[in-house]
Amino acid sequence: MRRITRVLGVLAIVAFGVFGAAPVASAHDERQTRELAGTGSVPVYRTSGPTLLVCKTDKADFDKRIAAYPAALKAENEKLWQECQTNGYRHLQAAVDAAKVPDSIIKILPGIYYEEPSLAPLSAACQRVYDNAPKGKVYEEFAILTFDQQVACPNIQNLVSILGKKNLQIEGTGNHREDVIIDGQFKKLNGIRADNADGIYMKNFTAQRTEFNAVYVIETDGFVIDDMLGRWNDEYGFLTFAVDHGLYTDCEGYGNGDSAFYPGAASNINKDRGHDVPRYAVEIRNCWGHHNTLGYSGTAGDSVWVHDSIFENNTTGIATDSAFPDHPGMPQNHSKFENNIIRDNNVSYYKYIKDGTCKKPFAERGYDQLPPEKGVVCPAVGVPLGGGVINPGGNYNIWRDNFIYGNNYAGFVTSYVPGFVRNDDDFKYWFDTSHHNRYLNNKMGVTEKGESKPNGLNFWWDGQGRGSCWTPMDNTLIRTMPACGSDDLPALGTHRYFGEPAHTMKMLECASYSAGGQIIPGGCDWYGEFGASGFSRVEVRDATIGAVLIGLIAAGLFFRRLRNAPRGLPALAVTLAGLVIGVVGTWQMGSIWHPIGLAVYGVGMVLFGLALRKSGTRKLGMLTLLIAAFALLGAIDHGLIMIPWIAVSPALVRIILELIWIPWALGAVIIARRRSASAPAPEAAPAT
Numbered sequence: 001m002r003r004i005t006r007v008l009g010v011l012a013i014v015a016f017g018v019f020g021a022a023p024v025a026s027a028h029d030e031r032q033t034r035e036l037a038g039t040g041s042v043p044v045y046r047t048s049g050p051t052l053l054v055c056k057t058d059k060a061d062f063d064k065r066i067a068a069y070p071a072a073l074k075a076e077n078e079k080l081w082q083e084c085q086t087n088g089y090r091h092l093q094a095a096v097d098a099a100k101v102p103d104s105i106i107k108i109l110p111g112i113y114y115e116e117p118s119l120a121p122l123s124a125a126c127q128r129v130y131d132n133a134p135k136g137k138v139y140e141e142f143a144i145l146t147f148d149q150q151v152a153c154p155n156i157q158n159l160v161s162i163l164g165k166k167n168l169q170i171e172g173t174g175n176h177r178e179d180v181i182i183d184g185q186f187k188k189l190n191g192i193r194a195d196n197a198d199g200i201y202m203k204n205f206t207a208q209r210t211e212f213n214a215v216y217v218i219e220t221d222g223f224v225i226d227d228m229l230g231r232w233n234d235e236y237g238f239l240t241f242a243v244d245h246g247l248y249t250d251c252e253g254y255g256n257g258d259s260a261f262y263p264g265a266a267s268n269i270n271k272d273r274g275h276d277v278p279r280y281a282v283e284i285r286n287c288w289g290h291h292n293t294l295g296y297s298g299t300a301g302d303s304v305w306v307h308d309s310i311f312e313n314n315t316t317g318i319a320t321d322s323a324f325p326d327h328p329g330m331p332q333n334h335s336k337f338e339n340n341i342i343r344d345n346n347v348s349y350y351k352y353i354k355d356g357t358c359k360k361p362f363a364e365r366g367y368d369q370l371p372p373e374k375g376v377v378c379p380a381v382g383v384p385l386g387g388g389v390i391n392p393g394g395n396y397n398i399w400r401d402n403f404i405y406g407n408n409y410a411g412f413v414t415s416y417v418p419g420f421v422r423n424d425d426d427f428k429y430w431f432d433t434s435h436h437n438r439y440l441n442n443k444m445g446v447t448e449k450g451e452s453k454p455n456g457l458n459f460w461w462d463g464q465g466r467g468s469c470w471t472p473m474d475n476t477l478i479r480t481m482p483a484c485g486s487d488d489l490p491a492l493g494t495h496r497y498f499g500e501p502a503h504t505m506k507m508l509e510c511a512s513y514s515a516g517g518q519i520i521p522g523g524c525d526w527y528g529e530f531g532a533s534g535f536s537r538v539e540v541r542d543a544t545i546g547a548v549l550i551g552l553i554a555a556g557l558f559f560r561r562l563r564n565a566p567r568g569l570p571a572l573a574v575t576l577a578g579l580v581i582g583v584v585g586t587w588q589m590g591s592i593w594h595p596i597g598l599a600v601y602g603v604g605m606v607l608f609g610l611a612l613r614k615s616g617t618r619k620l621g622m623l624t625l626l627i628a629a630f631a632l633l634g635a636i637d638h639g640l641i642m643i644p645w646i647a648v649s650p651a652l653v654r655i656i657l658e659l660i661w662i663p664w665a666l667g668a669v670i671i672a673r674r675r676s677a678s679a680p681a682p683e684a685a686p687a688t
Helices: 002-016 059-066 071-087 092-098 124-132 147-152 501-510 538-562 568-587 593-614 618-639 650-678
Strands: 051-054 105-108 111-113 158-163 169-172 180-183 190-195 200-203 206-208 213-226 229-231 236-249 252-254 259-264 282-285 288-290 294-299 304-307 310-312 316-321 336-338 341-343 387-392 398-400 403-405 410-415 438-440 459-461
Touching (some): 059 071, 147 158, 190 206, 236 252, 252 259, 288 294, 310 316, 538 650, 618 650
Parallel strands (some): 111 180, 169 200, 190 213, 200 213, 213 236, 229 252, 236 282, 294 316, 387 410, 410 459
């Protein structure tokens, strides 16, 4: 029995194209990380301790930078300058290397730091390390180095490496985070890498212009990113990976090809719990992600609490997912997003993929044009233009009291991700995502001032999963989403192993985006002027092809077998009407015309089935009546109430039955035609 179930599952997934390459936050290649013990804590900002200074030597430039500072801050910086000239360092990496005393503080004075010593040619030994290291699966040009290799050759990939140092605090002394800039000039993979650096605290400076990450914190228990800016990076402003006890606060990111903030593979501390979460691994508060492909992204972004932040003017505001392989902590679970503003994420950067801008060398693409809204961004991933939130494959997430408005495609896009996408091949992992998510009291299509500013749809959902619930909302793709009860629990709930077939096919189509291949899927409507519209949308195209095929065969049955049947003409007319209305409903996402079309089509097929049984094709008639039954169930499922506790949607069963019906009915038409052609002509009447 288990083998049969597995085979059916494989066939269904293949047939309906559950996406194998995900249209969400880009994965990145990294060494296998250890599981953190979780015994650390979020570090606290210190105002005293062993201090090292970093500054440049151009006094005129320094005086110009601090000229407009408040008097006390200006005097403090002038004092630090004098001390730094005697006892300080000219490069941040040199100060990091010299920080031998526990709880050291590094203060960086205003200026731009290119870290020239880190750009020197590699030694012969480090070149061999790089050449012999395994290369990434996602980015084949990047080497995957062990921690020991990073220690041996800290600047192969990193402008500044903080390796194995504990409780180090690095802060800019300027009046604003843009007064101190660590600039990678697109010559290194990472601007700052903090690796096994428990207790790292970074504050009040900018990191920019890297081939991947401005700031990268990995395998670290305890970190703070405070009042920082990450901008103009090919992938991420701030990436934290395999971390615990983390805090992003008052930070900003823009001009990044993937996202401003990426708390991916956060410590999976709540994996065996329900919604009773004692703590979160990472907190993000009072941050601002704008003018990126994504404001926030997090593959396996487990136990992350995001609140009181703004995600605006990106292509999509937020993504958290289970859609890439080899990330610890899959499937994504237990994140909470509350009191955020997710608005106006309608900025398209796909033109830079199509026109070849993103094929140019990094420094020639125009990332760092000002202001931010005029800079180039090269989308590392394909996401919906006009998406507020996308969450493929998350479990036990809470979305509460957010303002989500002005996103032209949808406020939310939620879908299923099977286990094999993330290399979990055991069949038990194929249906372990999109469960127990709660969407509570979000203000959809309404601004903070109470003004109306609608989303394209409030909610796009593929229908898969169990135990998820929504505060009732209008303007949704599936009009009958399960509501939450008084205790934030599903009032009825569903348990669907498979999503709606048309929606799953759409996810497959949209997932074929490739930045490197300059491929924008032709049948997906996510990509603005380069995406599909009207009949070219994959779901409308497939619905139209199916309707035309079924309609033609139904007409053939009428003219060859049912022309004289009492129910023949009404059956044909009602069936064709239902098919047309159904296509209209598919065209208009979330429209009431979709369940109406299913209901009319179901009635037409009832009439067809009864007529076929009367005409002597009883088995075909019974199959037709079964299709009718599931069409009518689908109308109820989409128009009245989502039928609880069934394993698959009525649409999936109906389509499978239609795939059987089409050749069977076509054969009946052909046989009837041959019989008609071979029947002897009537004898002529005798002459009189």
